[in-house]
Amino acid sequence: MTLKQNFSISSRKLLLTAVLLALIPFAERAYAFVNEAISLALEAATPYVEQGFEVREDNWSGEVEPGKPLLVRHQLFRGNEYWFWAGTSWPGATVKVDIFDSDGNSVGLESFSKNAYAGVRALPEKTATYFIRVLTQHDPEKAKADEVNEPVDGVGEFTGMVDWGLVYGYR
Amino acid sequence: MMKRFFHSFPFQREGVAVAVAAIAIAMVGGSLFAQEGVGAPERIDLSNFPGEIVDKVVVPIPAEIFAVLGKLDEPNWTGAISIPESTGDTTERAILALTFGSLVGEGFIAVQAKSGEEIQKIGREVLSVSESLGLANAVRPHSLAIIEAAGSRDWERVREELDSTQQTVRMTMEKLRDDELSELVSLGGWLRGTNVVTTLIREAFREDKAELLNQPGLITYFREMLGSMKGPSKSSPQIRTILTGLARMEAIITDKGGISEEDIKELSEISLSMLEEYYFVTKSPEGKTGN
Numbered sequence: 001m002t003l004k005q006n007f008s009i010s011s012r013k014l015l016l017t018a019v020l021l022a023l024i025p026f027a028e029r030a031y032a033f034v035n036e037a038i039s040l041a042l043e044a045a046t047p048y049v050e051q052g053f054e055v056r057e058d059n060w061s062g063e064v065e066p067g068k069p070l071l072v073r074h075q076l077f078r079g080n081e082y083w084f085w086a087g088t089s090w091p092g093a094t095v096k097v098d099i100f101d102s103d104g105n106s107v108g109l110e111s112f113s114k115n116a117y118a119g120v121r122a123l124p125e126k127t128a129t130y131f132i133r134v135l136t137q138h139d140p141e142k143a144k145a146d147e148v149n150e151p152v153d154g155v156g157e158f159t160g161m162v163d164w165g166l167v168y169g170y171r
Numbered sequence: 172m173m174k175r176f177f178h179s180f181p182f183q184r185e186g187v188a189v190a191v192a193a194i195a196i197a198m199v200g201g202s203l204f205a206q207e208g209v210g211a212p213e214r215i216d217l218s219n220f221p222g223e224i225v226d227k228v229v230v231p232i233p234a235e236i237f238a239v240l241g242k243l244d245e246p247n248w249t250g251a252i253s254i255p256e257s258t259g260d261t262t263e264r265a266i267l268a269l270t271f272g273s274l275v276g277e278g279f280i281a282v283q284a285k286s287g288e289e290i291q292k293i294g295r296e297v298l299s300v301s302e303s304l305g306l307a308n309a310v311r312p313h314s315l316a317i318i319e320a321a322g323s324r325d326w327e328r329v330r331e332e333l334d335s336t337q338q339t340v341r342m343t344m345e346k347l348r349d350d351e352l353s354e355l356v357s358l359g360g361w362l363r364g365t366n367v368v369t370t371l372i373r374e375a376f377r378e379d380k381a382e383l384l385n386q387p388g389l390i391t392y393f394r395e396m397l398g399s400m401k402g403p404s405k406s407s408p409q410i411r412t413i414l415t416g417l418a419r420m421e422a423i424i425t426d427k428g429g430i431s432e433e434d435i436k437e438l439s440e441i442s443l444s445m446l447e448e449y450y451f452v453t454k455s456p457e458g459k460t461g462n
Binding site for chain 1: 211212213214215216217220221222223224225227228229230231232234235236238239242243327330331334335337338341379382383384385386387388389
């Protein structure tokens with residue numbers, strides 16, 4: 001990594017920190033930006049940004065019943081390389097992400113899944129709509145292990161849904 | 172720390188590092204490390220998907236298409252920039268939202284052209300339109316960042332800020348329950364991007380470049396979005412013309428693929444006619460992209 005790249009990355013981190021700090025007084029407005037599942041997906045994306053991937057600001061997120069797969073449609077362009085990164089912040093939850101073409105064939109070239117975040121890479125063979133599948137799971141035993149503090153009644157109890165977020169980058 | 176290891180490992184070549192990594196893997200049984208290739212099914216049945224289809228559509232920014240076009244050819248990006256004389260004159264919010272999106276699209280063209288001066292002009296225009304939309308407070312920091320990054324020729328940052336600007340405006344509109352306006356911002360950017368891509372492909376047609384226009388899903392999405400608008404803008408002449416234009420595009424770009432030179436010419440003319448409804452001044456068409 002060059003000095004220029006180092007400087008650029010440090011500057012970006014400083015800028016990001018400054019922006020997040022500036023958002024604190026506007027907690028309600030900042031909420032939309034501080035989506036924990038998205039934050040985790042972006043954390044997974046960080047090493048790839050250094051490899052030249054430009055991460056889009058727009059993204060997908062929501063809540064889902066663990067075990068119920070989600071399907072996101074998205075337009076990809078042949079000639080670009082893509083990474084999709086998914087995240088979940090719920091204690092005990094894990095996430096996986098895969099990608100398929102319009103015939104349902106898997107087109108992921110490599111992938112990883114590590115508890116709270118996952119990623120899949122694709123090099124589209126044609127410009128078309130592709131389908132990204134996000135799958136979360138929840139393990140109550142792991143949730144207990146993940147809890148840092150003693151649980152408080154009614155706070156953070158599993159209600160049958162976990163959060164999820166999906167971001168992507170291209171180069 | 173884990174992430175740092177995950178990131179730096181491929182670049183470590185010294186034996187010590189490899190030995191440490193091997194011991195670590197043996198000790199923890201790989202449980203701490205990312206699982207590679209974690210059992211994606213070879214095929215899924217999309218017609219009978221056993222889960223939830225996510226409604227939200229993320230519209231690609233023009234820069235994604237420009238990136239491919241730049242790999243395939245050396246387009247004349249500088250000649251493609253065409254900033255309208257005035258953009259914020261109307262009080263029609265739907266038109267302002269479309270204009271805002273198209274201006275951001277113009278910014279992405281100017282980034283490809285590495286034209287700092289034009290980007291700075293676009294940054295100021297973006298702020299001007301956001302003032303007409305009543306969103307200047309949200310946009311001003313982005314506008315200033317665009318101008319500053321263009322001044323220092325930091326093109327990657329300009330692209331990031333253009334994307335952020337659009338996202339900020341869309342999120343602010345959605346918070347104000349102006350979802351329709353938010354979608355119009357995306358449509359404006361897509362239209363300007365499509366117009367310039369078709370214009371550049373026309374200059375030196377190749378099938379692999381024409382394939383970039385194979386976006387039937389997005390066109391249908393935009394047509395349905397305009398068709399389901401509920402506000403007073405739905406019946407405005409501009410929106411109706413754009414709706415017709417999208418239907419014409421939809422007839423050209425089908426799932427069957429294969430976009431011909433003639434198709435590109437037609438798509439270029441249709442996209443220009445839509446932009447002339449709100450972005451380019453129809454009275455004086457000289458020097459416009461696509462003419």
